[in-house]
Amino acid sequence: MPKFIFVTGGVMSSVGKGVVVASIGRILRARGLSVNAVKIDPYINVDAGTMNPYAHGEVFVTYDGGETDLDLGHYERFLDVELSRRNNITSGQVYLSVIEKERRGEYLGQTVQLIPHVTDEIKRRIVEAAGGFDVTLVEIGGTVGDYEQLPFLEAARQLGLELGEDVVFIHVAWVPLLKITGEFKTKPLQHSVAELRRYGIQPDAIVVRSEKPLDAPSVKKIALFANVPQWAIFNSYDVDTIYRVPLILEQQGLGDFLVRRLRLPSRTPDYREWEEFVTKLSSPRYKVTVGMCGKYVELPDAYLSIVEAVRHAGAALDVKPELVWINSAEVEKNPDLLDKVSIDAMIVLPGFGKRGTEGMIECVRHARVHKIPFLGICFGMQLAVVEFARNVLGLKGANSTELDPETPYPVIHLAPEQREVDVMGGSMILGNREIEIVPGTLASSLYGTSVIAERHRHRYEVNLSYLPKLAEAGLVVSGWRRDVKRVEIIELPSHSYFIATQFHPEFKSRPTKPRPVFLGLLKAALASRS
Known part of the structure; x- marks a missing residue:
């Protein structure tokens, strides 16, 4: 014990x-x-x-x-x-478990009560x-x-x-x-x-x-x-x-x-x-400004692990990352807001639902066109594909079917295993999946290995039928899920640093073990200042 x-x-x-x-x-x-x-x-x-x-x-x-x-x-x-x-x-x-046990007859005719049945279930879970x-x-x-x-x-x-x-x-x-x-x-x-x-x-x-x-x-x-x-x-x-x-x-x-x-x-x-980590975190030699584009920016706790992952990378590079929160709903109303924001890097953040997504797409476009080092995470990656399809490939009206079920170009669609799901809780693609990194890519240089394992939380993914056209226009898939053919990492070789992941790299970041995509982003941001 x-x-x-x-x-x-x-x-x-x-x-x-x-x-x-x-x-x-x-x-x-x-x-x-x-x-x-x-x-x-x-x-x-x-x-x-x-x-x-x-x-x-x-x-x-x-x-x-x-x-x-x-x-x-x-x-x-x-x-x-x-x-x-x-x-x-x-x-x-706890209550679900107790009720299910009662329905199966595991309490053998007892009157099920808070004490001892519920408290025993709590203790069992703690000890387990x-x-x-x-x-x-x-x-x-x-x-x-x-x-x-x-x-x-x-x-x-x-x-x-x-x-x-x-x-x-x-x-x-x-x-x-x-x-x-x-x-x-x-x-x-x-x-x-x-x-x-x-x-x-x-x-x-x-x-x-x-x-x-x-x-x-x-x-x-x-x-x-x-x-x-x-x-x-x-x-x-x-x-x-x-x-x-x-x-x-x-x-x-x-x-x-x-x-x-x-x-x-x-x-x-x-x-x-x-x-040593705390000292570097508190007294950095350099500074970069990172734009954080998302729909929940009024509550930074919604992106807590990403904020910490950026700080971990900053400490490793002796850099203080100053975060500039960009409300995508406001950008949606007034895209010119981005021209007034001075940033060295851009992260387009995860999220769900339609509100503010056109503003997030505009943040992707701004980073791509102005050669600002860019990282998209989960929903941010999906919207990066949408932006590329619309503005580079010329597929006007391209979208995710999550946001527009009637889009003429569904470059992002519901994952096949999600189509029969009829409950909300615990039913997404969740947890670790192994990912194969394509040699000779930015992802390969960042991770330095051919296979990684990262955590996921999503229902939608890149529609593989559009990949030939996207690739012809310059988008590179640099990471694939190992068990099934699914896009995990995209990048633009024509850009100084443009990478996006379907997975959530922030969940595995540690104070003294920062994740490669965040290190690469801040390195590119530093280089852009010099």
């Missing part, structure tokens, strides 16, 4: 639990431990796949096709692991996801006091009772700074801990989220009223980059606390590679 660290949140949502959990994982990884992380989301949706980006942010895709909460992206990036769909547990999954690791972190989403959380808090309480010293509870809560007096107000955190204790959980440690470093009197007050020793209170204050958080928590002794509390092997942590 592995060790468990349960992390709860208080005072308000979006307090930064995901980053704290990922940082704790990094602290333990620095000691040579194998670490896993699970995100619990109390909503009734089975997964995040059908949720609006404005409501939920990015849908992170695991290697095995799970559509999960974006915090799994934080976990993968900080821990340098590949998580599975099992690492995101929702109320929808934890197999094979030294330590498993479990983040319980939401804020203590939310009624949706109650079954999960109860399951965590039961595991704490059953496993004893192999379980640690950490509570993360916001302490506001009253700017008029310059005083930290700890009362909200006190109430949050009191509510948690009402459910039978006494936190072993507290991570205080705050705007500035907490002062000693506030720490003393929190310790007194939360019944937690001062040496078990840690402070995650605002910093220039989230990747610095493990370092500041380590300096405060969180790693040593966890080693003692969980009776883990005492090893000297190794942060050399991580510290």
